Amino acid sequence: DQQVKQNSPSLSVQEGRISILNCDYTNSMFDYFLWYKKYPAEGPTFLISISSIKDKNEDGRFTVFLNKSAKHLSLHIVPSQPGDSAVYFCAASRWAGSYQLTFGKGTKLSVIP
């Protein structure tokens, strides 16, 4: 039973345009949501997080939007750059003695020069 879903395995975007990566979750108890970027043969790199009490968080070119009623979050990258090409993972966490992360399967973003 997947609690965090990334339904698009891949996404291609032109350099300079906006990339929108989507994530859905089923567990309404999640308190925090995170996005990670992963290059091949490397570990996930933390990008940005959002608390469930907020609906938007911005950090430079990266903005995460949270829609709690729809159990949906998205990561916007503006403008997209070729170096953004990677696999992006959505993760969710709640305090249950541990902030263990529940991951989606990832979306592979390709930014075309």
Add this chain to the structure above:
Amino acid sequence: EAGVTQFPSHSVIEKGQTVTLRCDPISGHDNLYWYRRVMGKEIKFLLHFVKESKQDESGMPNNRFLAERTGGTYSTLKVQPAELEDSGVYFCASSQVGRREYEQFFGPGTRLTVL
């Protein structure tokens, strides 16, 4: 500041052998997590240490896996005896206790292949 480091980067062993993976967290991070990604699946939680104490072992698949964090610094994850289905990439992550504790920083992973 050094990030999370893991050793070895790759390990190839035969079924029935023992393998020990090591993780060194970011200095000052009391939280240490182990995760695993098997081929084609999502990254899954294994266990969580706070300092030297196991806080949450709910993700450990079976008793062939033993994790330790003696002294509250580095951690080891031993698989004994290894089975074919243990193949995958093992990630370690760490975070500070307190503000934004949920933000975890990952190491490069150890790719384990069991033949």
